[in-house]
Amino acid sequence: MSWRENAFTTDTSTKDDTDGQSLSKRATKNLVDKIDRNLLPIISVLYLVSCLDRSNLGNAKQAGLAEDLHMTGKDDYNIAISVFFPFYLAVQVPSNLILTRLRPSLWIPTFMLAWAIVTISLGLVKNYTGLLVLRCALGIAEGGIFPGIVYYLTKWYKRHEYGFRIAIFFSAAEAGGTFNGFLGDAIMDMHGVGGLNGWSWIFIAEGLVSLCIAGVAYWRMHDYPDRAKFLSPSEKQAVVRRLDEDAYRLSDRFELKYVRNALLDWKIWMHMIITVGICVPVYSIGEFLPTIIQDLGYTDDHALLMAMPPHGAACLFILCGGYLADKHRQRGIYIIGFCLLAMVGFAILGVVENAAIKYSACFLVAMGIYPIVPQDVAWNANNIGGSTKRAVGIAMHIGFGNLGGAVAGFIIREDDAGRFVSGHGILLLITASSCLLTAFMTWYLRKENGRRDREYKCPDSYTREEKMREAEKGDRAPFFRYTI
Structure with a gap:
C-alpha cells in the first residue's frame, strides 16, 4: 500500500460519505x-x-x-x-x-x-x-x-x-x-x-x-x-x-434552465456592475501609470522603472488579500477595504501638488484596485450553485466587467491638464459606487444567510438523499449558504 493510500482515514460519522472515507x-x-x-x-x-x-x-x-x-x-x-x-x-x-x-x-x-x-x-x-x-x-x-x-x-x-x-x-x-x-x-x-x-x-x-x-x-x-x-x-x-x-451535491447537469437562471439572477448582475466600477480604474491605471509618472518629471526607461514598485506592492496585496479572504471565508469586507484604500489614492492624485506624495498615492491606488478583481470574481463564483449556472455566471461577470476597459482609455488622457484632475475625480466616484454596492451585497447576503438559518435546519444535518432532492434549486436550496 502506497503512502497516498495510507493517508486515508476512516470517519464513520460523516453523514454524506457512503464509503466512509475522508482525508x-x-x-x-x-x-x-x-x-x-x-x-x-x-x-x-x-x-x-x-x-x-x-x-x-x-x-x-x-x-x-x-x-x-x-x-x-x-x-x-x-x-x-x-x-x-x-x-x-x-x-x-x-x-x-x-x-x-x-x-x-x-x-x-x-x-x-x-x-x-x-x-x-x-x-x-x-x-x-x-x-x-x-x-x-x-x-x-x-x-x-x-x-x-x-x-x-x-x-x-x-x-x-x-x-x-x-x-x-x-x-x-x-x-x-x-x-x-x-x-x-x-x-x-x-x-x-x-x-x-x-x-x-x-x-x-x-x-x-x-x-x-x-x-x-x-x-x-x-x-x-x-x-x-x-x-x-x-x-x-x-x-x-x-x-x-x-458544492452541496448540487446538479452538474447541462440544461438551458440553468443558463436562464444565471441570466435572471440579480446578484450576478450586481457583481457585474461592481466589476465595471473596478475595471475602469484598473485599465486606466494599467494603461496610463507611466504617463502619470512622466508628469512627475520622469521619462523613458526611468518612467518604466518608477512604475514597477507600485505594481510590485499591488502583487503583494493581491496575494495577501486572496489568502486572508479564503482563510476567513469572507470577501465583501476585504473588497470594501481595498476600495477605500484606492479612493484615498485617487483623492490625493487629484488635489495634491507635491510630486513625492503623488507618487505615494500611486501605491495606494495600485494596492487598492488590483486585489479587488480576483476577490470579486471568486465571490461571485462562490455564491452560484450548480455547475452550468456557475459557468454562465462567471462568464457574464468577467465579460461585462471588462467593458470598463472599453471606456478606460477616455478617462485619463494625455492632453488633459498636468494633474489629470478630472480623470482622477471620475475614477474616485466610480470606485466609491462599487464600494457602496459591495457594502449592500455584504449586508444582503448576511441577512439571507440569517433567514435560512432561522427557517431551515443546519446544512450539515441534511442527508445525501435530502440534498439530492433539492439539487435542482442550486443556490436557492435551503441548505445552501452564501459566502459573505
Missing part, C-alpha cells in the same frame, strides 16, 4: 499542494501571456505604429484599445458553456493558438482598418481565457480555496506586466530586420512566444480531477468527494 488534515494539504504544482504554473503562464498580448499596443505605438498606419485622429489610439472589449465580452458565455462539455486541455490551449496567430498577423497589418479588424479578432480569441480558467479552478478547489488560486495567477500576470515596457524596448531593436519596423516585431515576437506556449499547454494542461493523470485512483476519488460535499 486527514495532513493528507488534504498534501493533495491540494499537489494540485497546485500541476495546475497553477501553466495557467499562470497562459494568463500572463494573454495579458501581454492584449496590452502590447502601447509599446507598438511608441515604436511608430501610429505614424506608419496614419492614425491622425485624436481618438484613433483609444478606439483601437476599446474596440477589443465588446468582442472579448461576446465570446465569454458561449465559451464557458462549451467548456462544460469539452476537455479543458483542448479548449483553452486552442484559444491561445488562435490569439497567437492573430497577434502575429497584427505585426503584418498595413492600415488602420486592418488594425481594428484584428483587434476585434483578438478580443474573440482571448475572450474565453479568464472566465475559462476561473471555471476550471472551481472544478478542482473548494469554495474557500480557489480565491487564493485566482489571486496567484492574476498576480503573476500583474508582475509580468511590469516588464512589458522593457520587453517592448528590447524587441524594438529588431527594427529593420526582414524589412519590418520595430512595432511589427513586437507583435510577431510575442505572438511566436504564445504559439510555442500553446503547444506546451496542449501537453501540460490537465482535464478535470476524475481524468487527471497525476492523481492516483484514490486521490481522484478524494478530490471528487470533497468537491461534491463543498
Whole structure:
C-alpha cells in the first residue's frame, strides 16, 4: 500500500460519505499542494501571456505604429484599445458553456493558438482598418481565457480555496506586466530586420512566444480531477468527494434552465456592475501609470522603472488579500477595504501638488484596485450553485466587467491638464459606487444567510438523499449558504 493510500482515514460519522472515507488534515494539504504544482504554473503562464498580448499596443505605438498606419485622429489610439472589449465580452458565455462539455486541455490551449496567430498577423497589418479588424479578432480569441480558467479552478478547489488560486495567477500576470515596457524596448531593436519596423516585431515576437506556449499547454494542461493523470485512483476519488460535499451535491447537469437562471439572477448582475466600477480604474491605471509618472518629471526607461514598485506592492496585496479572504471565508469586507484604500489614492492624485506624495498615492491606488478583481470574481463564483449556472455566471461577470476597459482609455488622457484632475475625480466616484454596492451585497447576503438559518435546519444535518432532492434549486436550496 502506497503512502497516498495510507493517508486515508476512516470517519464513520460523516453523514454524506457512503464509503466512509475522508482525508486527514495532513493528507488534504498534501493533495491540494499537489494540485497546485500541476495546475497553477501553466495557467499562470497562459494568463500572463494573454495579458501581454492584449496590452502590447502601447509599446507598438511608441515604436511608430501610429505614424506608419496614419492614425491622425485624436481618438484613433483609444478606439483601437476599446474596440477589443465588446468582442472579448461576446465570446465569454458561449465559451464557458462549451467548456462544460469539452476537455479543458483542448479548449483553452486552442484559444491561445488562435490569439497567437492573430497577434502575429497584427505585426503584418498595413492600415488602420486592418488594425481594428484584428483587434476585434483578438478580443474573440482571448475572450474565453479568464472566465475559462476561473471555471476550471472551481472544478478542482473548494469554495474557500480557489480565491487564493485566482489571486496567484492574476498576480503573476500583474508582475509580468511590469516588464512589458522593457520587453517592448528590447524587441524594438529588431527594427529593420526582414524589412519590418520595430512595432511589427513586437507583435510577431510575442505572438511566436504564445504559439510555442500553446503547444506546451496542449501537453501540460490537465482535464478535470476524475481524468487527471497525476492523481492516483484514490486521490481522484478524494478530490471528487470533497468537491461534491463543498458544492452541496448540487446538479452538474447541462440544461438551458440553468443558463436562464444565471441570466435572471440579480446578484450576478450586481457583481457585474461592481466589476465595471473596478475595471475602469484598473485599465486606466494599467494603461496610463507611466504617463502619470512622466508628469512627475520622469521619462523613458526611468518612467518604466518608477512604475514597477507600485505594481510590485499591488502583487503583494493581491496575494495577501486572496489568502486572508479564503482563510476567513469572507470577501465583501476585504473588497470594501481595498476600495477605500484606492479612493484615498485617487483623492490625493487629484488635489495634491507635491510630486513625492503623488507618487505615494500611486501605491495606494495600485494596492487598492488590483486585489479587488480576483476577490470579486471568486465571490461571485462562490455564491452560484450548480455547475452550468456557475459557468454562465462567471462568464457574464468577467465579460461585462471588462467593458470598463472599453471606456478606460477616455478617462485619463494625455492632453488633459498636468494633474489629470478630472480623470482622477471620475475614477474616485466610480470606485466609491462599487464600494457602496459591495457594502449592500455584504449586508444582503448576511441577512439571507440569517433567514435560512432561522427557517431551515443546519446544512450539515441534511442527508445525501435530502440534498439530492433539492439539487435542482442550486443556490436557492435551503441548505445552501452564501459566502459573505
